[in-house]
Structures are given as structure tokens and as C-alpha cells.
Amino acid sequence: MTSSTPLSPRAPFFVVINAGSGRDDADEAIPTIRSILEASGREFDVLEVADPARLPERIAEALERARRAGGVVVAAGGDGTINAAAQQLIGSDVPLGVLPQGTFNYFGREHGISQDVAESTRSLLRASAVPVQVGRVNGRVFLVNASLGLYPKLLEDREAFKQQFGRSRMAAAWSGLRTLLGERRQLQLEIESEGKRRTVRTPTLFVGNNRLQLERIGIAEAAMLENGCLAGVMLRPIGDLAMLGLALRGAFGRLGEAETVETFAMKRITVTPRGKRRVRVALDGEVLRMAPPIVFDVAPEPLLLMLPAPEDRVEVE
Structure with a gap:
């Protein structure tokens, strides 16, 4: 799962940012994301989520808009936020961009995505869509x-x-x-x-x-x-x-x-x-209650991830 998928350099970004990943982080990140994307001339919209319960709803909105516009859904948050986006994007033709905002950020770090929001936003502009493996438990996606x-x-x-x-x-x-x-x-x-x-x-x-x-x-x-x-x-x-x-x-x-x-x-x-x-x-950091049996498996379809260009990937800390 290493071949990249061509993507229009004008593909719009629909950025879902979870304020629940850190209220101060979100307040600082939004102006940074906006300024970099505005300077690039790339079409985008920021969908801020103040109530974590509304996160799936906002991701669904971003996914539908991305489908119509040939765009990218961008998840700004921790591994749990990225997981919530992956739940809906897997199996679709819509790529997932990642702007890490959590504590550990294993998913982003594994793929060389900077934990600095300015760097990760700039690298997103030059990234390519690449299929990556996803795990499942009773049909629900996990990335980490x-x-x-x-x-x-x-x-x-x-x-x-x-x-x-x-x-x-x-x-x-x-x-x-x-x-x-x-x-x-x-x-x-x-x-x-x-x-x-x-x-x-x-x-x-x-x-x-x-x-x-x-x-x-x-x-x-x-x-x-x-x-x-x-x-x-x-x-x-x-x-x-x-x-x-x-x-x-x-x-x-x-x-x-x-x-x-x-x-x-x-x-x-x-x-x-x-x-x-x-x-x-x-x-991926979220705790659910499930009825047995519990089935762990590899998802039959990959997730399309916006992978930074080689020169933009950061060394793992």
C-alpha cells in the first residue's frame, strides 16, 4: 500500500478541528491554518467542533462537501479525532489529511507528519493521497x-x-x-x-x-x-x-x-x-462497550491518507 493517487493541486480542504483536543490548541491552531491556506490560494473551509458529541456530524458534513467538490477532509485533533474521521472516510474516494493536535499522535508521527500545526499545514499543500492499512474491531476502525x-x-x-x-x-x-x-x-x-x-x-x-x-x-x-x-x-x-x-x-x-x-x-x-x-x-484512546464475540481484523479496504512529500516528512521523535 505505497502507490500514491493523483489529486488536483486545487482540491479544496474541509478542515474539521476538534476543540476538545485542547481548547487552547484549537484557538491557536485555527488562525495559523487559515493564514497559511489563504496565502496559498487554496480553497478551504474550517468546521470547528466545540461539542465532541457533534464531531461525527461535522465529519459527515465535511465528507459530503468533499465528495461534491473533489476535495479532502482534514482532521485536526488527536488520535481519537483522526479515528472518528477514518470511520467515515474508509472505503470512500475522499482522502484524509491530518493536522495532529493531541498528546501522543502516533498515527501522524508514524507517517512523518509534523506535530507543529504550521509545518503540517504547509506540508498538506504538497501531500499525495496514499492507501494505508486500517484495523477493525467488530467493524469499527482503529488506526493505532x-x-x-x-x-x-x-x-x-x-x-x-x-x-x-x-x-x-x-x-x-x-x-x-x-x-x-x-x-x-x-x-x-x-x-x-x-x-x-x-x-x-x-x-x-x-x-x-x-x-x-x-x-x-x-x-x-x-x-x-x-x-x-x-x-x-x-x-x-x-x-x-x-x-x-x-x-x-x-x-x-x-x-x-x-x-x-x-x-x-x-x-x-x-x-x-x-x-x-x-x-x-x-x-485509539476512546473506550466503548461491546457485546461479545469481539472480532479483530484488518479492514478489507485501505484509508486514503494525505502523505507528506519526502522532503516535508519529519524525523520520528
């Missing part, structure tokens, strides 16, 4: 990762921590450490893959679709994403000290080497948690 168990709990705790102490990587890391050392629940999962079934007990099942994130924590299966696969990670039941040790391994890029960690590549797995009518599932 999806998971059951510990990770959704970590995200919920991180959101509560953010409301109290603000949005930063340091606050996220501290919140994550507290969750890792305090969570005791285990999942009983029946897993079916390629006609084989097995039952496992684990605190979490993590499925990754982002090579950068997987490489950072030391998962060798990151390379298999190039072959149309997803990467799975499961932990064996362990105590607090061992969990802390895994967190440190992940921080130093050696998680996959741990004996208590199982990693694997797959294109589709079906997971049924025992005794659960609904289960928390995390997708």
Missing part, C-alpha cells in the same frame, strides 16, 4: 491500537487524571503507573484464529496497527504490519513487581523479550470473554 482489559482501564483512569491535573505526557505516564500497580482483574478469553481455539487467562489483550508504537515498546511483530497483519500482545497473570518490570521493559523498548509476554501476528482473531455480556474495548 485496540484492546481489552487493562488498557481500557488505563485509558479511563488517564482521562480522570487529566481532568484533575491537566493534559501532558508526564501526567499520562503517572496515571498509567498507578493503574498498572492497582489493577487486579483478569480476563478469561476464548480465542479463535485460523480454525484453532484456545482459552487463556490474561489482564489484557492488545492489538496494534502502528509500527512506531510497537517498535517503541519492543514488539518484533511490528514488521509484520507491512505484510497486511496486525500485532497481538497478551500478558500472563503476574504480580505488581512483575508488572512494574514489564512497564520498565516497555519504556526501554524490550517488552517483547519478557517471558510473561506473548506476541503474535494475525489478520483476524475472534475473542469471547467468559461471563461478560458487554466488555470495555479501547480504540
